[in-house]
Amino acid sequence: MVSKASRSGNGQQTGLSARFFQKLTSGVPGVLFVYWVSSERDSHRCPFISEHVQSLFGIEPSDLSDNADPIFAMIHPEDVDAVMESIRASADTLKTWSYRARLMLKHGGYEWFEVNAEPERQPDGSTLWFGQFHNIQHYKDLEQSLRESEAEFSFQAGFQRLIARLSTEFINLGFGTIDQCIDELLRSIGLFFKVDRAYLYCFTEDYSVMTNTHEWCRDGVPALIDTQQQVSIENFHWWQEQIEGMVSGSRVVFIEDVDRLPREAAPERALLQEQGVSSMFCVPIRVRGRVTGFFGVDSLRRRTWRLDQADLLIIVSGLLSGALERNRLEEELLNQSIRDPLTGLHNRRYLMPRLDEMLGRSNRRGERFALAIFDIDHFKKINDSIGHLGGDYILQRFADILVSQTRSMDVVARFGGEEFIVVFSAVEHGDVRQLVQRILEAVHEESFIFDDEEIPVTVSAGVAGIEEFVDRPATPDALIAGADYRLYLAKQAGRDCLVDVSGTLRI
Known part of the structure; x- marks a missing residue:
C-alpha cells in the first residue's frame, strides 16, 4: 500500500514523477494503471492511471486517485458481477488478474477491453495491481465474423x-x-x-x-x-x-x-x-x-x-x-395396367387382389360381401348387326350404368369380353338382390342409340355371396365360379334376369 505520507511527500518531486509517468505512458497503447483495494475491500482507487482514460472514457485521471468508482461505472451492467468476482479471485490467490469486459466509451456505445495486471499484497493487507487494459473490439469483431x-x-x-x-x-x-x-x-x-x-x-x-x-x-x-x-x-x-x-x-x-x-x-x-x-x-x-x-x-x-x-x-x-x-x-x-382401356373400369389385374383382401377381412372380422357377374345378352348378334364400333359403344354405356348404380366402396371391373363383375361390399343377401335388380332395371330404362338406330339391350346376372361358403373354403376363383354358374342358369332361364341363392328373379 502506498502510504499517505509517501503520496504527499515533496510536492515538487511528486509532480515531477506524475508528469514523468504520464509522458512515459502516453506512447503506450491502452491504459496503464495502478489499482489499490483496501484489506477490508470496502474502498478502492487508482493511485496512478494514464491519461488515455480521459480520451477513451472522459474521466480525468485525478478523479480516480481517491475513488475508482467512475471507471467501474463504465462497465456494462451484464459484466459487472463477473469483473468484481475476477478481482476477488486475484486478490485471494495473488494470481494475475486477467479478464475481458465491455466498457462504455466517451461518446457512447460499448466496446470490449481486456485487463492484465499483477497483484501485490501490501503490509497492511491491502492489494495493489500493476497492469494495463486495452481495447480488443477489433479481435472480438474478427472472432464474431469467424x-x-x-x-x-x-x-x-x-x-x-x-x-x-x-x-x-x-x-x-x-x-x-x-x-x-x-x-x-x-x-x-x-x-x-x-x-x-x-x-x-x-x-x-x-x-x-x-x-x-x-x-x-x-x-x-x-x-x-x-x-x-x-x-x-x-x-x-x-x-x-x-x-x-x-x-x-x-x-x-x-x-x-x-x-x-x-x-x-x-x-x-x-x-x-x-x-x-x-x-x-x-x-x-x-x-x-x-x-x-x-x-x-x-x-x-x-x-x-x-x-x-x-x-x-x-x-x-x-x-x-x-x-x-x-x-x-x-x-x-x-x-393403365389395372384399367380396361375401352370402358375405364378396373380389370382382372386389379380385381383379383381386391377379392383376396376382402376375403381376408371376412375371415378376420366377418365382413359380408357378394359378387355378381353381368353378361350383355346376345352381344355377338349386336356386334354382327351394328359392327364392332357399335359393340364398343354398348360396352361403354353399360359400364357407365354400372358406375352410376353402384357405391364408391364397391369394386366394378370388366372381366372380359361382354362380362362384367361387381363386388358389393358390406351388404346382406336381400340388399344384393335389390342392387342387382336396380342395375337390370336401369338397362331397361336406358336408350342405346348408335348411328341413329336404337339397339335393344338386356343383361343377365349371376350372384354368389360369401355367406354361402360355410362347408368349403372361399377363394376368389370359387366365388367367381359360383356366380358364373348362376349366370349360366340365368341364360338358360331365358336371359334378362338374375339368379342368386334364392332362385331366379325376372325384371
Missing part, C-alpha cells in the same frame, strides 16, 4: 446434407410410399429451420378451393389439417392475388408480420391470427409445368428470417415438385 462464417458454413453444409438425404429417399421411394416421404420431408425441414408448422396444400383446377394434404407440427403446436379441407378462397381476395402471383410468376408469398397485413387482407389476417401464425412463407409447387399447390412454413412467434430463406425453400419445393410429378406418372402407368 463464428458467423463458421456457422454459415455449418448451416449450408447441413442444408446440403439434408437435401441430399431427402433426394435419395424420393429417388428410392417405392410406389405407394409418397405420403410417408412427404411427411418425413416436412418434419425434417420444420426441425432444420426451427419453424412451428410445415405443410403442403393442393388446389382445384380453377384455384377456387385448396386442401391441406400433409402437415407437420412442432410438439405442443395445434394441428390445422382437419380444419383445412376443401377450403373455399372465394372471400379471400388478397390471397387470390397471391395465388395468381404463384401461378403466373412462380412468386413466393412471404408474410413477415401477420399483424401488418394490408387493410384489404383483413379476412386473411383474422384467420391467421386465429391460427396463431405470426409470419409465414408459401412456395408454389409445379407438376408438369402447372402450379398444383404450395409448400409452406409457419412461425407462431416473431423471428428474423434468413435473407436467402425464400431461395432455400424454393429448393425444397423443387424437390417436392419432382417427387409429386414422378408419383403422378407412376399412378398413371399403374392405372
